Amino acid sequence: MDKDQQHGDLNRRDFITGMAVTLAAVGAGAAALSPLTNAEEIPSVDAFLQEHYKRLTAEDKKKIFARLEKKIEKTYGVRTTIKDPKPLDDVVYGYTLNIGRCIGCRKCVYACMKENNTSRNPQIQYIRVLRMKKEGRGIDLESADHDYPQNEAGDENYYYMPVQCQQCENPPCVKVCPVNATWKEKDGIVVIDYNWCIGCRYCEAACPYHARRFNFAKPQVPSRELNPDMAYLSNRPRYLGVMEKCTFCLHRTRVGRYPACVEACPTGARKFGNLKDPESEVRKIIENERVYVLKEELGTVPKFYYVFAK
Amino acid sequence: MLPFLLHGFRSVFHGGKAYWIWVSALLFFVLIGLNVYARQLAHGLVITGMGDEVSWGLYIANFAFLVGMAAAAVMMVIPAYIFKDKEMHKIVIFSEMFAVAAMIMCLLFVIVDLGRPDRFWHMVPVIGFFNWPGSLLTWDVIVLHVYLFLNLYVCAYVLYATFHGRKPKPLFYVPVVFLAIAWAPSIHTVTAFFVSRTWWTTLLEHRRHSGGKLQLLPQPR
Amino acid sequence: MPLPFFRRRFIPRYGVIKLNHGANDRCYNCHLIQDRNKYAANDGSGIMHENVEKMCARCHGLIYKDWRNGTHGVRRGKWSAQTVFERQTFDCTECHDPHSPRFQFKTYASPPVWPDKYIRSTIIVTDHESVSESS
CATH class of the missing domain: 1.20.1630.10 (Formate dehydrogenase/DMSO reductase domain)
Known part of the structure; x- marks a missing residue:
């Protein structure tokens, strides 16, 4: 107190210069923040306050889905219904891929993009097709190449190994998520709540298969190519700055259909089915063929099996 | 408590020439950082040059x-x-x-x-x-x-x-x-x-085809 | 709704037919000599085109078994099909040309588009055996 009285005069002058400097700093700060005025994505209050998927009641979901549908109609001009298919009882999905038969044509990659409404620019692809020389090292991820040009596909001297989310039984990505935005469903599919993800990319760093993708820029899908068959947890349009990944097309598989990549495969290398059903295709392959999983030693227990067969 | 804080606030504006030069240099960098962060908020992390x-x-x-x-x-x-x-x-x-x-x-x-x-x-x-x-x-x-x-x-x-x-x-x-x-x-x-x-799961593997992607320094390709 | 990538159709190939089916180099091994609309079964009876797999199964029994199990060939529709109508199962001749049965597919798609700085001009192959053992 008494200190203020002592230097009253000096303080007043300093105070004025101080205020002037502060004002200048505030003005410069506002100028610096001006790029925010053309922000590409501003969350609405409802979206900002939205709760975690697991904490939503049926009514909340109805409201949220209606809001999202409205927004999609506004942005893309496409009328959709966002579904929320539940995991089926007594079903655990499994996937087998025959490396002996894959020709590396990347039909699955583009079918997946189309089905899952992934960003076209910048491109986001869930499936990477690795190409490896048959002679010498065999299946060797180190010498693999995932951006071989298209005229080098279908070569007899190479293996082609598509890698996508392995839907691990023991997923490292789920363990590291700080906010539980990703979790494993009852039927073995690892899903993400795009409205809860904070975008720290810890899961992307933890995934040994490089199966997760991050929306570094605002995802762009032409409205003409938007797939209107949508589910909340899988292929609805994504936000800027959130994680996304392959969900075995759960909007299709949970109503009994094959995933898009299986249907797109021209060689029949991809097989999909219920691991709990002894009559299913995947069970028959796993029981009868030479099967291996990628990076088994990491203990992630994938449900995606690679097969060596003619 | 209040005089303590007030005194602290005031003493920020006390200083010689060197002090003000130093502060304005710092403020300059702060403003650059703020501007870049505003751009990042507006257009996403793509402006940092990071990718998958x-x-x-x-x-x-x-x-x-x-x-x-x-x-x-x-x-x-x-x-x-x-x-x-x-x-x-x-x-x-x-x-x-x-x-x-x-x-x-x-x-x-x-x-x-x-x-x-x-x-x-x-x-x-x-x-x-x-x-x-x-x-x-x-x-x-x-x-x-x-x-x-x-x-x-x-x-x-x-x-x-x-x-x-x-x-x-x-x-x-x-x-x-x-x-x-x-x-x-x-x-x-x-x-x-x-x-x-x-990188518990990824360090064992080669960087290109796993997920371990901490790039501390730009790597020649 | 997904569009099929190639339409299911049987293309009759007229004109000169080059037979490139390994040791099976006689027309009437497969075609029924009395009725050319049918295929030949082992007992000399005819097989209609709808059951063409029965004819192929005469030689390729193991693959026929796999095809029946669903482990060979393309299927579309439902993995949980209750009736045959819910699932499309491709016949042998829908993927393989019976006269030249080696699988052929020539429409390949382009590689992913990377930002310029990620494009590699050469493949880096490192040489340490310890890492390749683990993968």
Whole structure:
């Protein structure tokens, strides 16, 4: 107190210069923040306050889905219904891929993009097709190449190994998520709540298969190519700055259909089915063929099996 | 308390020529940083040049570096309190303040690295949905915050007592200093686990086809 | 709704037919000599085109078994099909030309588009055996 009285005069002058400097700093700060005025994505209050998927009641979901549908109609001009298919009882999905038969044509990659409404620019692809020389090292991820040009596909001297989310039984990505935005469903599919993800990319760093993708820029899908068959947890349009990944097309598989990549495969290398059903295709392959999983030693227990067969 | 804060605020505007040059240089860099961060908020993390191949960049590298700086700062306190070095007492308050500054920058680097900083409230323990014992990032956030508040308390108490012309009572801050000293290795450890846990599954593999993508320095391709 | 990538159709190939089916180099091994609309079964009776797999199964029994199990060939529709109508199962001749049965597919798609800085001009092959053992 008494200190203020002592230097009253000096303080007043300093105070004025101080205020002037502060004002200048505030003005410069506002100028610096001006790029925010053309922000590409501003969350609405409802979206900002939205709760975690697991904490939503049926009514909340109805409201949220209606809001999202409205927004999609506004942005893309496409009328959709966002579904929320539940995991089926007594079903655990499994996937087998025959490396002996894959020709590396990347039909699955583009079918997946189309089905899952992934960003076209910048491109986001869930499936990477690795190409490896048959002679010498065999299946060797180190010498693999995932951006071989298209005229080098279908070569007899190479293996082609598509890698996508392995839907691990023991997923490292789920363990590291700080906010539980990703979790494993009852039927073995690892899903993400795009409205809860904070975008720290810890899961992307933890995934040994490089199966997760991050929306570094605002995802762009032409409205003409938007797939209107949508589910909340899988292929609805994504936000800027959130994680996304392959969900075995759960909007299709949970109503009994094959995933898009299986249907797109021209060689029949991809097989999909219920691991709990002894009559299913995947069970028959796993029981009868030479099967291996990628990076088994990491203990992630994938449900995606690679097969060596003619 | 109020005069203490007021005095602190006023003393910011006291200084010679060198001080003002230094402050304006710092403000200049702060404004550049602010501008770039505003651009990042507007257009997404793509402006940092990161991509799915390199998903963590200098932000996380700086974070790890500053955790080390903060821990090291408190290590300066050890000679003063454990080895009873009287001369080192002068440096205690500076090292504590250095730790506070490093910690604040550390946490800011984490926030800047988020794709959706508006959803940061998801990480707040009660209203959010914390992946408590599972994720090491939550451990890290908790440990760093505790460390920040420990150091902030010591700084504030010692300065407040000095401001009122009293000698700070050791009972009120020395236990906290010891706690901070003990805590310093813990922030180190948790950050080490945080990073190692990330690449626990991926370090074994080649960088290109796994997920380990911390790019501390630009790598020639 | 997904569009099929190539339409299911049987293309009759007229004109000069080059037979490139390994040791099976006689027309009437497969075609029924009395009725050219049918295929030949082992007992000399005819097989209609709808059951063409029965004819192929005469030689390729193991693959026929796999095809029946669903482990060979393309299927579309439902993995949980209750009736045959819910699932499309491709016949042998929908993927393989019976006269030249080696699988052929020539429409390949382009590689992913990377930002310029990620494009590699050469493949880096490192040489340490310890890493390749683990993968």
